[in-house]
Amino acid sequence: MKAYLVIWLLIGTLPGFGAPTTPFRCPADTFAVARLESKWIVQGTVTDSTSGQSVPYATLQLFDLRQQRPLNGLTADANGKFTVEILPGTAYRIDVSSVGFAPKSLPVPPPDAHQRTVLAIMLKANATTIREVSVRASKPIVEEQLDRLVYHADRDNTAQGGLATDVLRKVPLVTVLPDGGLSVRGTANVKLLVNGRSSVLSNNPAELLRQIPAESIKTVEVITSPSAKYDAEGATLINIVTKKNLAQGVNATLNGGIGSTGSNAASTLSMNYKKLSISSSLTGNWFYNPFAAEADIYQIRGTDRQLVTRQQASGTIGIQVVNANANAEYRLSGKSRLLVGLNHRVRRVRTDRDAQFSSGTGETTLPAGHYQSLIDSKTNDWTVEYNHTFGRVQQELTLSWTGGITRNQTLATPAPPTQADIRSQNDEQVFQADYQHPIRRNWLVETGLRLTMRHIGNSLSDSLSTQRLTTLDYRQQISAGYVSSQWDLKKKWSLRTGLRLEHTHNDIRQTTDQREQQYLNLFPSVLFQKRLKNARSLKFSYGMRIQRPPAQLLNPAVATTDPVSRYTGSPLLKPEQMQTAELSYSTYIKANSLILSAFVRKTSYPISPYNALIGSTLVTQYVNVDRQTDIGLNLYMSVKLWQRWQTIGTANLYYASVVSQPEQGNLTNRGVNYTLGTLSTYELAKTWAVQLYGGYNSARLRLQGRDQAFTYYQLSVRKNLPQQKGSIALGIDNPLQRRAAWVSYNETDTFAFRSIAYQYNRGIRLTVIYRIGKSGPRQESAKSRERRQSDLKEEQ
Numbered sequence: 001m002k003a004y005l006v007i008w009l010l011i012g013t014l015p016g017f018g019a020p021t022t023p024f025r026c027p028a029d030t031f032a033v034a035r036l037e038s039k040w041i042v043q044g045t046v047t048d049s050t051s052g053q054s055v056p057y058a059t060l061q062l063f064d065l066r067q068q069r070p071l072n073g074l075t076a077d078a079n080g081k082f083t084v085e086i087l088p089g090t091a092y093r094i095d096v097s098s099v100g101f102a103p104k105s106l107p108v109p110p111p112d113a114h115q116r117t118v119l120a121i122m123l124k125a126n127a128t129t130i131r132e133v134s135v136r137a138s139k140p141i142v143e144e145q146l147d148r149l150v151y152h153a154d155r156d157n158t159a160q161g162g163l164a165t166d167v168l169r170k171v172p173l174v175t176v177l178p179d180g181g182l183s184v185r186g187t188a189n190v191k192l193l194v195n196g197r198s199s200v201l202s203n204n205p206a207e208l209l210r211q212i213p214a215e216s217i218k219t220v221e222v223i224t225s226p227s228a229k230y231d232a233e234g235a236t237l238i239n240i241v242t243k244k245n246l247a248q249g250v251n252a253t254l255n256g257g258i259g260s261t262g263s264n265a266a267s268t269l270s271m272n273y274k275k276l277s278i279s280s281s282l283t284g285n286w287f288y289n290p291f292a293a294e295a296d297i298y299q300i301r302g303t304d305r306q307l308v309t310r311q312q313a314s315g316t317i318g319i320q321v322v323n324a325n326a327n328a329e330y331r332l333s334g335k336s337r338l339l340v341g342l343n344h345r346v347r348r349v350r351t352d353r354d355a356q357f358s359s360g361t362g363e364t365t366l367p368a369g370h371y372q373s374l375i376d377s378k379t380n381d382w383t384v385e386y387n388h389t390f391g392r393v394q395q396e397l398t399l400s401w402t403g404g405i406t407r408n409q410t411l412a413t414p415a416p417p418t419q420a421d422i423r424s425q426n427d428e429q430v431f432q433a434d435y436q437h438p439i440r441r442n443w444l445v446e447t448g449l450r451l452t453m454r455h456i457g458n459s460l461s462d463s464l465s466t467q468r469l470t471t472l473d474y475r476q477q478i479s480a481g482y483v484s485s486q487w488d489l490k491k492k493w494s495l496r497t498g499l500r501l502e503h504t505h506n507d508i509r510q511t512t513d514q515r516e517q518q519y520l521n522l523f524p525s526v527l528f529q530k531r532l533k534n535a536r537s538l539k540f541s542y543g544m545r546i547q548r549p550p551a552q553l554l555n556p557a558v559a560t561t562d563p564v565s566r567y568t569g570s571p572l573l574k575p576e577q578m579q580t581a582e583l584s585y586s587t588y589i590k591a592n593s594l595i596l597s598a599f600v601r602k603t604s605y606p607i608s609p610y611n612a613l614i615g616s617t618l619v620t621q622y623v624n625v626d627r628q629t630d631i632g633l634n635l636y637m638s639v640k641l642w643q644r645w646q647t648i649g650t651a652n653l654y655y656a657s658v659v660s661q662p663e664q665g666n667l668t669n670r671g672v673n674y675t676l677g678t679l680s681t682y683e684l685a686k687t688w689a690v691q692l693y694g695g696y697n698s699a700r701l702r703l704q705g706r707d708q709a710f711t712y713y714q715l716s717v718r719k720n721l722p723q724q725k726g727s728i729a730l731g732i733d734n735p736l737q738r739r740a741a742w743v744s745y746n747e748t749d750t751f752a753f754r755s756i757a758y759q760y761n762r763g764i765r766l767t768v769i770y771r772i773g774k775s776g777p778r779q780e781s782a783k784s785r786e787r788r789q790s791d792l793k794e795e796q
Contacts, residue, residue, distance in 0.1 A: 014558065031475025040088055040111045044119030044307070044613055045081040046096060054080030056125055058098040061728045065091040065107075074393065077334040078275070083391060088115075096121050110408045131251055135437050140593045140638055141648065142172060144537070144586040146494060146529055149173060149595070149636075153214075154243065156691075160258070162731070162765065163264070163285060164212035164240060169712065170679055170693055172595075172636045172650045173240070178710060178742045180206035180757060184222065184236040185599060186630050186654040186700075189547040189576065191234030191596040195241055198231065199343075199381050200404030203550040205238070211323035211345055213266045213283055215255055215769055220242045224582060225527050226597075227542035228482040229446055230525045232546050235578050235601065244270075244279075244550055251773030253726075258767025260735075262287040280326040287319040290760055291353075292739075297564065297618055299751040305752065307359065309564050309616050313346045313371075315353025320345045327383075335390065341383040345406075349375040357564070373412040380405055403429035425460035426551045442488040446498075452478040458553045473509040474554055478502055484525075492531035499524055504548070508571045510556065521546060521577075535588040540581075547576040553622045567620045574624045577604045591640035596633075603628040610664060613751040625660045625667075625703055644683040650695075651676055658703050665748070671701040685721040705753075708743030712761070726770040734765040 034078040043468040047057040056078045062071040076082045086092055086108065096357040101123035113118045141155050151171040163455040182190045182205045191198065192205040194212070201208040223230070223237040229236060266283040295311040325343040332338060356368045381404030389396045415696035434448035434752045456474040470490040484498030499522065525543035532538060555569040584597035605624040612619050632654040640646045652675045660667040684690060694713025699706045716731040734740070739760045746753040 001219070004178075005251050010496045020482075024091075032352065036574060039550050040086045041083065041116045041118065042086055042094075043083050043109060044081070045459075046076050046082070046098070046121045046123060048101075049122035049124045050093075054078075055098050055101065058082075058096055058101075060084075061095040062086070063093040063095060065093055074340070075183075076585065078331055081332060081334045083334075085391065094119070094121075095124065096125060100124055104199055111610075118169070124542075133749075136502060136679070140588065140591070140645075142593065142636060142638060142698065143588075144539075144584070144595050146496070146539075147225040147227060147527060147541070148221045148239075151222070151513070153217040153218040153706065162214050162262075162767075163398060164214060164217060165206075165207040166714075167214045167220060168209065168238075170677075171222060172677075173222050173224070173634055173652065175652075176219075177341070178740075180209065182206075182209075182238065183249075183700075184238070185224075185601070185632055185634070186601075186656055187235050187601070189235040189545075189578070191231070191237050191429075193237060193239040196239055197383055197400075197402055199402065200379060200406050200426060202232070204280070204552070208322050209349070210285055210319075210347075211242065211283060212242075213264065216242050216266075216268070216281075224543070224580075224597075225525070225543060227446075227496060227527075228484040228500040228523065228525055229448065230520070231452075231480070232500055232502055232544075233545065233548060235545055235603075237581065238725070249273075249773060251771070253772070254770045255767070256767050257767035258493040258643065259731075259763050261289050261763040264767075275331040277329040278327070281324070282634055283323045284734065285319075285321045288316070290314070290316050292758040293353075293756065295564070295755040296753070297616065297755075300748075300750055300752060306698065308613075308751075310353055310358050311564060313353045313355040315351065317352075318350045320346075320348045335385070336388045339385040339387070343379075345379040347375070347377040347379075349373075373414060375408065377406060377408045378395060379407075390477050392438055393438060396436055396442055398432075398434045400434075401430070402431045402432075403427075413626045422458065422555075424551070427453075427455040431451050444486045446484045446486075446731055448482055450478075450480040450482075451796070452476075452480070454478075455680075456554055471511050472554070472556055472571055473612050475739075476548075477505045477508040494527075494529040494531070495790050496527040497525070502546075504575075505519075515572075527733075539584045539586075544583045545580065546688055547578065549573040549575065549609070549622075553607065564616060565618050565620070571621050571779075573607060573622060574608050574622075575607045579604070589637075591646070593636075593638045598633050599631070601630040601632075604631075606658070606661075608658070610660075611704055611746050611748075611751075611753060623661075623664065625658060625664065627659050628655045631655045647677040648680050649677070656701055660703055662704075667703055667748075669701050669703055669705075671699075671706070673700055674698045687778070688718070690717045702744075702746070704748055705744065705746035708741070708745075710740055710742060712740075721770070724771070726768070728769075729767045731765050731767070733765075736760045737764050 012562050047053060047054045048055055053482075056076065058076040058080060059073065060076065060082055061073050062084060064071055074082055089504050092108040093106045094108055095103065095104055102125075104121065104123055106119075106121070108119075109117060112539055118327040127767065134645070140152075142149065142151050149172060153167050156170070164179060165176055168182065173184050177183055177188070181188055182192070184190050184473075186445060188207055192202050199208065217240055219241045221239040221241065223239060223789070228239050249272065251270045253268045255264075255268075257264045264285045266281065268279065268281040270279040292314040293311075297308045299306050299308050307325070321455070324343045324344070325341065327339065327341040329337055329339045351373045353370070355371060355372050383400065383402045383403070385398065385400040387396060387398045401793045404427070406426045408422075408424045410420070412420040412422075430450065430452050432448065432450045434446065434565040436444060437446050454474075454476040456476075457472060459471040464720070475505040479499060482498060482500040484496065489492050502521050502523065503523070504517070504519050508515050508517065513519065521544070523544045525541070526540040527539065529537060529539045548768040553569045553570045556571060578601060580599060580601045583599060584595065586595040606625055606628045607622055608625045610621050612621070631654065635651040636648070637650075638648045654673045655671075657670045657671060659670070675695060675697045677693070679691070679693040681689060681691045692713070692715050694711065696709065696711045698709045712734060714731055714733050715735070716729060718727055718729040720727045739758045739762070742757040743761060744755045
C-alpha cells in the first residue's frame with residue numbers, strides 16, 4: 001500500500017521529459033515571472049455602447065507592445081467581467097471582440113496606488129443589416145482530439161428524429177447491437193456518460209439511450225484512452241454532450257414524430273436571466289413491433305445429433321418510456337457556479353407471445369401456451385455540482401454529488417397458473433472532488449478523490465409460494481484517488497501520464513450465504529502525441545481498465561422466459577481487468593480527413609454467457625472465463641466530393657481469441673469480426689438535405705458459438721424552416737427488408753442450440769421540430785472557451 005502511494009505521488013510531480021523543474025525568467029513565461037514579482041491587476045467590464053447591457057463571454061487578447069507579440073487570451077464571464085495579471089514596467093494593449101460587435105483595441109493605462117487598473121470597455125454593435133446568410137461549414141463531422149474521437153452531431157444536417165441510438169449508429173468505432181446495446185472495438189464493456197457525468201444507468205447504455213432525443217445531441221465523444229481522472233470502469237467511455245441555448249430570455253422547442261414502429265414527443269424549455277439559467281424537458285417514446293422466433297435444441301452423442309425440442313413463437317412487444325428532467329445553474333460570482341439537476345424516468349415493457357413446441361419426431365413435447373411478461377421500472381437521479389475558477393486559466397475546483405435509484409418489478413407468466421415475480425432495486429451515489437492546476441503554461445496537473453457507494457437488492461417469488469424464494473443484498477463501496485499530468489513539450493509533442501488507485505469492498509448477502517470481497521487496483525495510463533506538419537498527428541497510448549459486473553448479471557434469481565429457456569446471474573462474479581495499447585494516425589486535407597488506428601487489448605477473467613443443457617431446458621449462466629485477446633484495425637475516411645456532397649466511410653477489423661477456465665471444459669474460440677459503414681450527405685438546396693447511411697456487421701464469436709451477421713440502412717430527407725425556427729424530416733429504415741433475422745449458434749460436445757429472432761425493422765417516420773424564442777446559435781460556456789483557448793496557446 002505504501003509503495004502504491006509513493007509511486008502515485010512521484011508520477012504527479014514529474015516535470016516531464018527534459019522540462020526544467022524551475023521556471024526560467026524569460027519573455028516566453030511572462031505570467032510565471034509576474035507571479036514571482038509584484039504584479040498589476042487589470043479588471044474590467046465589457047458592455048454594449050447603445051443599451052449599456054453587459055456583453056457575455058467576450059473574447060479578450062492581451063498584447064505585449066515591447067515584445068510585439070500576443071499573450072494569453074481570456075474570456076469575460078456571463079456578466080461581461082474579466083480579471084488578468086500583467087507584469088509591471090511593460091506596455092500592453094488589449095483587443096476585445098464579440099459576435100455582432102465591432103472589435104476594439106485600447107492601451108492599458110498605468111495602475112493606481114493599489115496596483116490595480118479598472119477598464120470600462122464599450123463595444124459598438126455592427127450596424128450592417130444582413131438580409132440573408134448562407135453558411136457552409138468546412139469543419140469535419142468527425143475529428144480526432146488528444147484522447148478521443150469526436151462526432152459533431154450538430155454539424156450533421158440530418159441528425160433529427162428518433163433517439164440517441166440513431167445518432168450512435170453513425171459514430172465511428174461504435175456498433176449498435178440489435179438489442180440496443182453498444183459495442184466498441186468488439187467489446188460491450190462500454191460506459192455511457194451524459195455531459196461528462198455518470199448515472200445509475202451508465203452501465204446499461206440501451207436503457208439510457210432511449211431517453212435522449214437525437215435532436216438534443218451536440219457531440220458524441222468516443223474516449224478510447226481515458227485519463228486517470230475518469231472512473232476506471234469500462235474499456236471505452238462514450239460521452240454524449242447535449243446542446244445548450246444561452247440566449248437571454250425564454251426559449252422553447254417542440255419535437256414530435258410518428259412512425260410505423262415507434263413514435264416520440266419531446267418539449268424543452270429554457271430561461272436565462274442574468275445569473276440564473278433554468279432548463280427542463282419532457283420526452284415520451286413509444287415502441288411497438290411484432291416479432292417471431294424459432295429455437296432448436298439438439299443433443300449430441302458422438303456423431304449422432306438428435307433434436308430434443310423445437311420452439312416456434314410469435315407475438316408483440318411494446319415499450320413505453322417517459323422522461324422528465326430539470327436543471328438550474330446559478331452563477332454565484334464571475335468565477336463560481338452552482339448546478340442542480342433532477343431526472344425522473346418511467347419505463348414499461350410488455351411482451352405477449354404464443355409458442356408451440358415439438359420434438360424431432362414431430363410430436364408435441366409441451367402444450368402450446370400464451371406467455372406474458374411485464375417490466376415496470378422507475379428511476380430517479382440527481383446531480384449537484386459546484387465549480388470555482390481561479391485567476392489563472394485552467395485553474396479550477398469542482399465538487400459534485402451524483403446519485404440515482406432504480407426500482408424494477410418483472411411479472412412473468414411462463415406456464416399457467418405459475419407466475420414469477422422478480423423485484424430489484426439499484427442505488428448508487430458518487431461523491432467527487434477534482435482540482436486542476438497549471439504549473440506552467442505548458443504543464444497542467446489534475447488530482448482528485450472519488451467515493452462510489454452502490455446497493456443492489458432483489459428477490460424472487462412465484463404464485464405457488466407466499467414467501468420470497470431467493471434474496472440478494474449486495475453492497476459495494478469504491479474509494480479512489482488519482483493524479484494526472486499533461487505537458488505540451490517543444491516541437492509539438494504532448495505527453496499525458498496518470499495513476500489511479502481504487503479500493504473495492506463488496507458485502508454479499510444471500511438467503512443461505514454471506515461473504516465479503518476486497519481488492520486493490522492501480523491503473524496507470526500514458527499517452528504520447530506528435531503533431532506533424534499539414535495538420536497530421538501520430539499518437540500512442542497505453543492504459544489499464546476494469547469492468548465490474550453490472551447489476552443485471554449479479555441477480556441470482558432465475559428468469560424464465562418460457563419452459564425451455566432460463567437465465568441466471570451470479571453475485572460472485574469477478575471484475576474484468578483490461579490492458580489496452582493503441583497507435584493512431586490522422587491527417588486533414590482541406591475538407592477531407594483520414595484516421596487510422598490499431599490496438600491490442602488483453603482481458604483477464606472476461607464475463608461471458610455459459611450455456612448448459614439440463615434435461616430439456618437450456619440454462620444460461622454468466623461466468624468468468626480465463627482470458628480474451630483482441631487485435632484490431634480501425635479506418636475512418638471523410639471525402640468531400642463537391643461543395644454540397646460529403647461521404648464518410650468506416651471499416652473495423654478485429655481478431656478475437658477466447659479461452660475458458662478448466663472447469664468450463666477448456667473451451668477455445670477464435671475468429672475474425674469486421675464492420676463496414678458509410679454515411680453520405682448531399683445538400684440539395686440552402687434548406688434541403690438528403691442523407692443515406694448504412695452498415696454491415698459480420699458474425700460475432702462467443703465462447704460457445706457466434707451471433708450471425710446483420711445489416712442496417714436508412715434514407716432521410718430534411719427541410720429547414722425559415723429563420724432557424726425548426727425543421728421537418730422524413731426517414732425510411734431498411735425499405736428493402738421487411739424483417740431481419742438475428743441468428744445465434746451455441747455448440748458444445750454434448751448439445752447444440754440455434755435460435756433465430758426475426759425483427760421487423762422496416763419503418764418510416766416523420767419528425768417535426770419547432771423552436772419558440774431566440775433561435776440564434778448556441779453558445780459554448782466560458783469554461784469550455786477557456787479550455788479551447790488554452791489549447792491554442794502554443795499556436796499563438
